[in-house]
Amino acid sequence: MNFSLIIKRYSKILNWKHDTYYASLMNKYTYFDEFMRFCNDNKEYFTKRDIVASLTYIHHMKKVDLLSPTFNNYNDFIYKNIYMFRSNISTLVHRYAVLGHTKSLLFIYENVLKNNILNYDNKSISLIAWSYAKNNFYLSDLFIEINKILKACIKTMTLHELSLISWAYSKINRLPPLEMICVKNRVYELLNALDEELNHVIENSATKTHLDDIKMNINEKSTYFEMKNENEKEYLNKYTNTDFNDHTYLDETKELISSEKHNLGNIYEDNSENRIDNLGCKKNLSQDICMIMKSYSIMNKSDPFFFLFLFNFIIKNIQNNKMMITAQGITSIWVCLREYEIKNKKIIEYALELSRFLRLDHTVNSSMMHEIVVSIHKLKIKDRRILYHLFYHLKRKCINMHVQHLYDIITILQDMKIYDDDLWKQFGVAVQKKAIDLELIQIKKLHNIFSINGKGNDRILGVLDSFIQIKEDINVYGPI
Template identity: 35%
Template sequence: MAFIALFPTYNRILHTRLSKNAVNNSFCLIQARFSKILRWIPDTPHAHSMNKLTHFDDLINYCLDNRDTLGKRDIIASLSYMRTLKNFNLSSKNFVKYNDYIMENLSKFDTNIHLLVHRYSILGYSPALISIYDNELKNKIGNLDNKSLCLISWSYAKNNVFIEDLFDSIATIVLNRNSKLNLTDISLLLWTFAKINRKAPEEVLKLKNEFISIIKSIENTLNNKSSDENTQEYLDKEGLVVLIHQIIGSFYTNVVHDICMAAKSLSILLPGDLSTISQVFKILFNITSASKLSITSQGITSLWEALEHSNLKDEHIIEKLCEASRYLRLDHSFNSNMLNSIVTSIYKLRIKDPRIIYQIVHWLEKRGVQMHASQMYNIICLLDQMCIYHDKAWKQLEIYTTFLNEMVSTLLITLISSTHFHYNLYLGKGNDRIYGILDHFMICKQDIEQFGFV
């Protein structure tokens, strides 16, 4: 969506390429945090110079001035630093020139092309992804290893660039090789299949079985305090938390994150397979308990969505997840997208546990200004239907609407005001004024549901 908003002229190109189906023992699990902000340790003279820059235009100008001496690691470094700079703007003329230079020198990357694809995916610049496929990947995809192919598939799916031939080739190559997939590879591939709605039974079944086998091995290793060949890459014999991403250029593994992402994907691909989804949840909670690792806000959001997609209402699993959700407010990466997804999930699951409700109203009270208008509208409606009325949160919502444009602000203030009146009705208090505004609220709501958000 960010791509379409920034580059509307490419919207038609994308749609023409769409597929039709659109440790508390001698070991410690590897723990690493994921973020949209890429971490790249400078290891070349150019990278050190770029790392000191604070403005987007300065970085692009530096790259253009030194284009004749830039190596592939310098280009990767420049794309990694862009998101953190002031005045970040992918539509600037100089960025387009720099991107053209990169597209003319794709041969520099050879088997490391997956790193370039990943950087463009994080930036959300889909035109480059299309060019890379047409000029490089189409004819050389068979030369890449499983790790590279799985990361590439995730990158294209994340940016809604659904090139059917690309995903067909990746699935055929990866699933027919003798080499085993690791946990991250499986998680990325499952996520991709769920995003593009690829539900070929033999492919999903093979990935599911390999995934279950790996997480069972990790669980058994933690319980028995002895490793085997299936779990060595996920454990640290020194008993320390290892951040593999400190090794330059590597793609690191986060066991808990991978399991959460795979659980959500399986719930989409196999919504009726409740036994598998339940098994994944139980193994995950056993692993986090044995390793003393917490689940990040992104992981918790994925788990709530997994329960929603599968309509799994196991009381033990819900209890564990509500307990894990108690610390969401302390995670700085917990954002409006995650909040919106969790509210939608608990509404559909009919869950009103105080532990998760408190995280929601606390975030609305403290950080509600970060929401988009459509998210605010959805949350207002859902909280009203769940009869969740928190005075401070609702007052803050009314204040935040003043930061929006006039039409949207007026509509949301009307909705919030009518919700307060709805609360009075809930308490048994009502008069002609309250009933009149409530009727107006219902008319506005019906218009939005029929014609879309303004």
């Protein structure tokens, strides 16, 4: 079981390439207040692209306050000019979803989507569903209409669109059985077609390699016969009276070699690669499959067969170097193994081998580490292939983790009796910074853990004691 350790580094940051004058000016701003003053001063000159660019840049600003008067003023301007986005409203919906601005999502639904949702294409519908689900904003009327569209357009949807729809329904957990079956059947159809394409590429590659070997052998034989020909010519020149003459044999052999070379050359030159983009599946292929895989593990925990189909497809094509997997995909696989409670040794072995990619992927975040740790704890796995790469990221990123994720990971590793000195040292630094945001009972548990396992020093335990005292005072006298 050998996997090539090659990985693409996908950035989770939403990059924006400015293509208008005002969008190019936005790039220099760092702080939210300054940026909003610029937007309000120039909004009358903004085009649709400038508005989309502004909402994109806000996501990366420092000290963002979506309740500020300056943002509300700018947002009112967008509301008044909402007609500009009627043809591609999904882009605007997506930007507001990334910002988490539910008020704007409700406004867009009431004023644009409510009476026009049936007029949008598959890509827009899937992105709209994803955006509303991302904010846990379930509008029953909206998703009822999306259900109707899904039934009618399912046979024309791409794998990426299906992944967005699946993720959206897993988030709101309201996918009726009929739609679930429709989406699943479409995924089967697309991946079976893609599998045939991939098999064709692999067969062509194997044939090419085989023919290349044959060509090398023929070249070697050609050299041998040419040397033999020269030796025999010398022999015939030396012994002119002999009756032996196989010039005809040599000429026939040369013609055969020449003919074979020509035919093999034509076959060898026919090396146009199948790009694996039929049905629009190549881009983000592993990401889309893993999104669908994880979504269905959440929606239907009683059907592991769909997961096994997708998992086998991924493994097969990674082994054949036709697919690469990211940290998010590896996380999705571990979540599925946990949800379906799969403990098959061969499947676990493949998952552990895939986990060796984690160390090479800079996009590993707090949520991914938390999901994987919870999964290996539930599956009772303590293999170094997964632990080593988890520790690598935890040591570097635990200081910036979400505090609840940090707490869960510390308690799980304590329960698993895993005591890496360097890792627990970083945990000690992190809890001094973040533990104040936990509940009183959680802080007491952390204090107990660091006391029992011997990883806490006077400083760590003293800080936790202070946090406990503060929380107890708040419980008695109220918040500060």
